[in-house]
Amino acid sequence: MTTLPYANAEEQRLAAEVGTWVFLATELMFFGPLLLGYAYGRSHHAQAFAEASRQTHVWLGTLNTALLLTSSLTMALAVRAAHADARRALPRLLSATAALGAAFLAVKGVEYRLEWRAGHLPDAGLFQFLYWVMTGAHSLHLAVAIALVVWLAAGVRRQSGDGNARRVEMTALYWHFVDIVWVFLFPIIYLVERHR
Amino acid sequence: MKPHDPRRGAQGAAQPSPLRAAPRRGVEAARPYVLTWIALLVLLAASVASAFVPLGIFNTVVNLGIALAKALLVAWFFMHLTHASLLTRVFAAAALFMLVLLFGLTASDYATRPAAPAPWSPP
Numbered sequence: 001m002t003t004l005p006y007a008n009a010e011e012q013r014l015a016a017e018v019g020t021w022v023f024l025a026t027e028l029m030f031f032g033p034l035l036l037g038y039a040y041g042r043s044h045h046a047q048a049f050a051e052a053s054r055q056t057h058v059w060l061g062t063l064n065t066a067l068l069l070t071s072s073l074t075m076a077l078a079v080r081a082a083h084a085d086a087r088r089a090l091p092r093l094l095s096a097t098a099a100l101g102a103a104f105l106a107v108k109g110v111e112y113r114l115e116w117r118a119g120h121l122p123d124a125g126l127f128q129f130l131y132w133v134m135t136g137a138h139s140l141h142l143a144v145a146i147a148l149v150v151w152l153a154a155g156v157r158r159q160s161g162d163g164n165a166r167r168v169e170m171t172a173l174y175w176h177f178v179d180i181v182w183v184f185l186f187p188i189i190y191l192v193e194r195h196r
Numbered sequence: 197m198k199p200h201d202p203r204r205g206a207q208g209a210a211q212p213s214p215l216r217a218a219p220r221r222g223v224e225a226a227r228p229y230v231l232t233w234i235a236l237l238v239l240l241a242a243s244v245a246s247a248f249v250p251l252g253i254f255n256t257v258v259n260l261g262i263a264l265a266k267a268l269l270v271a272w273f274f275m276h277l278t279h280a281s282l283l284t285r286v287f288a289a290a291a292l293f294m295l296v297l298l299f300g301l302t303a304s305d306y307a308t309r310p311a312a313p314a315p316w317s318p319p
Contacts, residue, residue, distance in 0.1 A: 017284050021287045036298055039303075043306070069236045069237060069266075070233065072236075073230070073274075075274070076232075080229070173275055184263050187243060187262070188259075190247075191247035191259050196250075
């Protein structure tokens with residue numbers, strides 16, 4: 001595998017790593033203002049946000065968090081398998097990761113359906129608006145991540161060595177980022193004031 | 197040695213190439229990953245359980261603290277931020293710094309100015 005224009009493979013890997021993190025930094029700038037809007041709404045309309053949060057489906061949200069955290073485990077194990085050039089384990093771990101991501105989207109779809117029927121639409125209030133935009137943007141990101149992982153899983157036997165390991169590694173960084181975004185969305189959406 | 201793949205063409209490495217980097221760190225153990233995952237699920241359970249106990253402002257503090265702990269576990273162990281280059285860490289830190297600026301400057305405005313809702317704004 002050619003490394004041009006890089007001096008060596010390690011330099012090429014570093015470029016990919018830094019480039020991916022720069023991309024993730026821009027992604028943080030995308031989700032950051034949404035979180036800022038949420039912080040404003042939560043501090044200025046605390047009662048409305050608490051009330052709206054109680055109407056979310058906390059057990060579906062908890063299930064989804066567990067699914068996504070588990071998908072990060074299988075993704076991390078996939079990176080490990082890619083570095084070890086484990087040809088049998090890698091496609092299985094990637095498929096498991098994509099399946100867990102798809103399960104998340106399926107549960108999210110059930111939730112959207114319930115909310116749609118209950119009339120908790122984006123125009124119901126600031127909380128609902130932010131809920132739909134934040135979870136919608138997150139689901140879109142997850143869908144892209146799933147497509148990347150499926151693409152890797154499908155092509156894995158045809159690729160070889162370092163190039164493939166690097167692709168798996170960089171896709172994993174994106175996957176974990178999408179997981180981290182959800183880790184923050186979960187408490188601010190579902191757990192605002194559950195005890196009343 | 198991997199089997200030769202004809203599709204790799206002229207520059208395909210039939211023999212070990214000096215350009216091919218050695219694996220960065222042998223075959224790692226799977227154990228730290230599984231332990232990280234267990235810690236994440238325990239934190240998730242703690243987060244949900246604490247939300248049903250009235251703790252006042254500490255409900256929010258605990259929930260955001262746990263989210264931060266989960267994010268750090270993922271970044272540290274799954275994203276290998278511990279092994280990442282200094283340059284990578286600078287970019288990760290710069291992103292967080294920009295986020296702090298965004299929140300800090302905005303909050304300094306909203307926190308020091310009384311809210312004056314327009315007549316048509318929702319309560």
